[in-house]
Amino acid sequence: MNQVLINDTTLRDGEQAAGVAFNLEEKIAIAKFLDAIGLEEIEVGIPAMGEEEQRAIQSIADLGLSAKLLGWNRAVISDIKASMACGLKRMHIAIPVSGIQIATKFQGQWRITLQQLKDCISFAVDKGFWVAVGGEDSSRADDEFLLDVALYAQEWGAKRFRFCDTVGVLDPFTTYSKVKRLVSGLRIPVEVHTHNDFGLATANALAGLKAGALSVNTTVNGLGERAGNAALEEVVMAIKRMYGVDLGIDTPRLLELSKLVANASGCRVPPWKAIVGENTFAHESGIHAHGVLKNPFTYEPFAPEEVGRERRLVVGKHSGRHLISNLLKQHGIFLSKEETQSVLDAVRQCSMEKKRNLTTEELLDLVKIQKYSHAIR
Numbered sequence: 001m002n003q004v005l006i007n008d009t010t011l012r013d014g015e016q017a018a019g020v021a022f023n024l025e026e027k028i029a030i031a032k033f034l035d036a037i038g039l040e041e042i043e044v045g046i047p048a049m050g051e052e053e054q055r056a057i058q059s060i061a062d063l064g065l066s067a068k069l070l071g072w073n074r075a076v077i078s079d080i081k082a083s084m085a086c087g088l089k090r091m092h093i094a095i096p097v098s099g100i101q102i103a104t105k106f107q108g109q110w111r112i113t114l115q116q117l118k119d120c121i122s123f124a125v126d127k128g129f130w131v132a133v134g135g136e137d138s139s140r141a142d143d144e145f146l147l148d149v150a151l152y153a154q155e156w157g158a159k160r161f162r163f164c165d166t167v168g169v170l171d172p173f174t175t176y177s178k179v180k181r182l183v184s185g186l187r188i189p190v191e192v193h194t195h196n197d198f199g200l201a202t203a204n205a206l207a208g209l210k211a212g213a214l215s216v217n218t219t220v221n222g223l224g225e226r227a228g229n230a231a232l233e234e235v236v237m238a239i240k241r242m243y244g245v246d247l248g249i250d251t252p253r254l255l256e257l258s259k260l261v262a263n264a265s266g267c268r269v270p271p272w273k274a275i276v277g278e279n280t281f282a283h284e285s286g287i288h289a290h291g292v293l294k295n296p297f298t299y300e301p302f303a304p305e306e307v308g309r310e311r312r313l314v315v316g317k318h319s320g321r322h323l324i325s326n327l328l329k330q331h332g333i334f335l336s337k338e339e340t341q342s343v344l345d346a347v348r349q350c351s352m353e354k355k356r357n358l359t360t361e362e363l364l365d366l367v368k369i370q371k372y373s374h375a376i377r
């Protein structure tokens with residue numbers, strides 16, 4: 001897995017999340033940020049959407065970023081022309097490949113589908129564009145047909161083929177075997193694009209990479225259609241930490257990027273969200289806090305600073321004496337075992353009433369209320 005390329009599609013599939021609409025400044029800010037932290041490739045939008053989207057894409061193209069920029073297109077010549085007008089050098093052309101998609105969108109006329117793809121690839125390649133092709137709904141396509149389409153795309157000049165689990169219906173084992181088959185049959189690299197309908201987008205993205213795909217689509221915070229896409233921060237950190245491959249991405253800035261996209265999209269990140277959620281390095285439980293106080297790796301997969309977070313030790317319903325006495329010592333308060341236990345009992349009660357963690361002030365107030373002010377030095 002040494003050569004993984006991340007092609008981030010926050011500005012395309014991410015923005016397809018229901019209700020999300022980035023303005024020009026937000027699109028530019030996100031593109032710049034992705035580039036600044038070391039993303040190699042960015043899918044910047046859909047030129048066929050119209051003039052405003054084209055202006056945004058042109059503005060991003062004008063920034064002169066190091067990242068390669070792609071526009072997303074249907075296999076329709078007017079889409080390709082719109083992409084060409086945006087100052088991009090690369091384009092992605094999508095074509096449905098499953099029975100249900102071809103029946104619905106092309107009235108089952110797969111020969112027409114293929115002809116449209118051929119015409120579009122040739123049109124773009126002849127004009128000097130670097131072209132990638134996406135097999136929409138690859139996961140539900142007949143395996144033979146999928147490989148045939150990919151082979152045709154390769155023959156017609158495509159430089160990469162995208163395997164899309166469009167409806168997020170695969171598990172990692174099936175993803176592995178389907179992607180492996182495609183990788184083995186093609187000379188051009190394969191990209192994986194996975195959706196999160198069963199919560200498996202990141203797992204499937206990794207399975208696709210293990211099977212030999214060389215690039216992967218991600219979105220910041222996993223933003224995207226329905227349940228979203230494989231999250232950039234999850235894929236990057238899994239590759240870094242589980243496979244020991246550093247993609248050269250400035251991971252301490254992942255949290256800042258997550259906040260930028262959360263604000264621009266209006267989609268807040270749940271506290272338990274892997275890598276960037278507020279609780280990912282927060283410890284309340286007694287047993288965990290006891291371990292973490294001695295050695296953080298007892299209950300953390302990596303240091304919070306690696307993704308721009310800080311560790312938080314908080315008191316609440318599940319806390320234990322070690323954490324309470326540690327926090328109190330930081331304020332010069334030394335209690336006996338029995339006194340600590342009664343503060344802990346009060347913490348539990350208070351946390352249940354307030355249905356949250358206690359602030360430091362609330363903890364110190366509890367000590368006073370318990371009449372242990374003698375312990376305050």
Ligand SMILES: CC(=O)SCCNC(=O)CCNC(=O)[C@H](O)C(C)(C)COP(=O)(O)OP(=O)(O)OC[C@H]1O[C@@H](n2cnc3c(N)ncnc32)[C@H](O)[C@@H]1OP(=O)(O)O
Binds near residue numbers: 016049075105106
């Ligand atoms: C899996 C994915 O994420 S695919 C990307 C989805 N993203 C989007 O749809 C967001 C941007 N989309 C848009 O702005 C609009 O849908 C446009 C501009 C692309 C097209 O708009 P409209 O012309 O109004 O068509 P509408 O969206 O209603 O229907 C889609 C049309 O594209 C066709 N189509 C869908 N996918 C493809 C494809 N890969 N290649 C060729 N044609 C396609 C449909 O069959 C339908 O064609 P028809 O108008 O001849 O019946």
Ligand SMILES: O=C(O)CCC(=O)C(=O)O
Binds near residue numbers: 092093095136162
């Ligand atoms: O690029 C393609 O072919 C389609 C990408 C996509 O968004 C999907 O299949 O979910």
